[in-house]
Amino acid sequence: MRLYFHYMSLHFKSRMAYRWSFFIECLGQLLIGLNLFLGLVFITGRFGSVGGYTARECALCCGTVLMASSLAECFGRGFDNFAHVLSTARFDRLLVQPRPLVLQILCTELRLNLLPRIAEAAVMMAWGAGAVNWTAGKAAVLALMVFCGAGVFLGLFLLYAALCFFTQEGLEVMNIFTDGAREYGKYPFGVYGRGILWVMTLLVPLALCQHWPLMYLLDRGPWWYGLLPALSLLFLIPCFLAWSYGVRRYRSTGS
Amino acid sequence: MKKYFSFFKMRLMAGLQYRAAALAGLSTQFVWGGMEILIYRTLWNADPERFPMGVEALASYIWLQQAFLTFFALWQWERELAEAVRDGTVAYELTRPTDLYGMWFARSLAVRLSRGLLRSAPVILLGALIPAPWGLRIRVSPAVLGLFFVSSALMLAVVCAFIMLIYALTFFLEDSRGVMTLVTPLAELLGGAIVPLPFLPEGLRKIAELSPFGAMQNVPLRIFGGDIAGAEIARAMGLQVFWAAVLILSGYALMRAGLRRVCLAGG
Numbered sequence: 050m051r052l053y054f055h056y057m058s059l060h061f062k063s064r065m066a067y068r069w070s071f072f073i074e075c076l077g078q079l080l081i082g083l084n085l086f087l088g089l090v091f092i093t094g095r096f097g098s099v100g101g102y103t104a105r106e107c108a109l110c111c112g113t114v115l116m117a118s119s120l121a122e123c124f125g126r127g128f129d130n131f132a133h134v135l136s137t138a139r140f141d142r143l144l145v146q147p148r149p150l151v152l153q154i155l156c157t158e159l160r161l162n163l164l165p166r167i168a169e170a171a172v173m174m175a176w177g178a179g180a181v182n183w184t185a186g187k188a189a190v191l192a193l194m195v196f197c198g199a200g201v202f203l204g205l206f207l208l209y210a211a212l213c214f215f216t217q218e219g220l221e222v223m224n225i226f227t228d229g230a231r232e233y234g235k236y237p238f239g240v241y242g243r244g245i246l247w248v249m250t251l252l253v254p255l256a257l258c259q260h261w262p263l264m265y266l267l268d269r270g271p272w273w274y275g276l277l278p279a280l281s282l283l284f285l286i287p288c289f290l291a292w293s294y295g296v297r298r299y300r301s302t303g304s
Numbered sequence: 305m306k307k308y309f310s311f312f313k314m315r316l317m318a319g320l321q322y323r324a325a326a327l328a329g330l331s332t333q334f335v336w337g338g339m340e341i342l343i344y345r346t347l348w349n350a351d352p353e354r355f356p357m358g359v360e361a362l363a364s365y366i367w368l369q370q371a372f373l374t375f376f377a378l379w380q381w382e383r384e385l386a387e388a389v390r391d392g393t394v395a396y397e398l399t400r401p402t403d404l405y406g407m408w409f410a411r412s413l414a415v416r417l418s419r420g421l422l423r424s425a426p427v428i429l430l431g432a433l434i435p436a437p438w439g440l441r442i443r444v445s446p447a448v449l450g451l452f453f454v455s456s457a458l459m460l461a462v463v464c465a466f467i468m469l470i471y472a473l474t475f476f477l478e479d480s481r482g483v484m485t486l487v488t489p490l491a492e493l494l495g496g497a498i499v500p501l502p503f504l505p506e507g508l509r510k511i512a513e514l515s516p517f518g519a520m521q522n523v524p525l526r527i528f529g530g531d532i533a534g535a536e537i538a539r540a541m542g543l544q545v546f547w548a549a550v551l552i553l554s555g556y557a558l559m560r561a562g563l564r565r566v567c568l569a570g571g
């Protein structure tokens with residue numbers, strides 16, 4: 050853990066060396082999040098509600114997913130460049146260093162330019178929070194939603210990296226689940242119909258951190274819906290298994 | 305003219321090599337289009353009266369948008385060209401007996417066309433198989449189809465001219481990534497990538513339609529779906545011609561100015 054923080058402070062210092070470009074990147078990320086939100090506002094503004102959810106309720110959902118994905122990306126994007134790490138045989142170097150592999154990869158990148166987007170997500174959540182009658186339990190559930198949501202996104206990154214062992218290059222298909230989940234997770238998945246809801250509950254359990262506990266927060270579902278996010282972390286097990294299978298099977302690509 | 309054409313052909317052939325990548329992209333595009341359709345279907349079922357455009361027009365808009373994404377996606381710019389300006393490789397390009405602007409313009413056009421052509425056909429086919437009203441409209445009059453093609457060509461001109469303007473700006477800014485980071489989200493909003501322009505609030509919609517971004521995907525996609533017709537088409541395509549001309553002229557002038565002050569450290 051101390052090693053991790055050391056790496057993080059190194060990343061921080063290196064980013065601060067180019068303040069101006071860092072600032073522009075932050076602004077760009079902020080605009081991307083703003084677009085997501087504006088799309089939601091325009092649609093809910095015109096129609097009043099989306100699948101029975103008001104603007105504030107959607108904003109709460111959107112903020113939660115954006116927060117979870119931004120947190121996961123901020124720390125876990127090292128996996129996103131994994132195809133590059135593999136093709137340049139930098140992975141071999143990681144293998145010989147006597148530190149846990151996953152930790153080393155998590156350390157390869159820290160996306161500080163996502164910090165404004167995290168703040169933006171918090172603002173969205175704060176605005177959306179007006180739709181809920183808060184209790185201590187509900188606040189805890191919301192925290193759980195963000196935390197476990199970030200876990201699911203990290204699992205997806207891990208799976209993506211695991212697939213790179215077999216394909217040697219990035220798979221654009223995975224974007225459906227990483228970027229797509231962030232984009233379309235702005236509305237509770239129930240809005241897309243039953244089929245999508247079940248896929249996102251059982252296959253890629255993001256709905257467990259979003260649709261179901263949100264029902265509890267809005268007093269539309271029983272209390273145990275609030276505990277479902279914890280279940281979603283089970284998703285990490287197959288992801289990790291795929292990853293370690295890939296590592297075992299790995300033969301160097303470099304020369 | 306012939307040399308630009310052969311340059312264009314060269315790039316087109318190179319782009320058509322990446323068939324596997326195109327296949328992978330295809331499923332992504334199909335899923336994204338499908339999710340969009342699902343969300344609008346929910347909205348339509350709840351309150352059809354507040355829809356600012358017809359369902360069929362909207363569905364066609366979404367499927368064509370996914371099919372031709374690479375034609376107008378501003379974020380798919382060629383970083384190596386901007387890089388060439390930054391690290392001085394542009395000197396090699398300047399030794400060629402062709403105009404830099406024309407050459408790069410042909411190149412951008414070819415890259416977009418080759419990527420788009422490969423990807424579009426399967427998405428169009430799948431989109432057309434989806435039952436009406438949520439599938440891609442197949443029965444369109446030849447006149448509309450003709451207008452669609454002309455407007456698509458104009459759109460490509462506007463998009464490439466816009467990107468060329470950014471490349472030309474690199475001569476002055478040294479690094480154009482920052483500009484792209486800021487322009488892309490704006491282009492998405494005003495170009496109709498976030499929601500189709502009719503779904504924007506009235507004031508913003510008018511601004512968007514007049515902006516250069518409104519002269520991109522917005523026009524051909526809405527012509528095809530039948531959302532705009534008659535005089536509206538003439539007006540929209542007039543704006544496309546206007547923006548293409550303005551962007552090409554200003555990009556060309558800017559590049560000339562940039563090249564005049566360019567100073568390369570050799571070695």
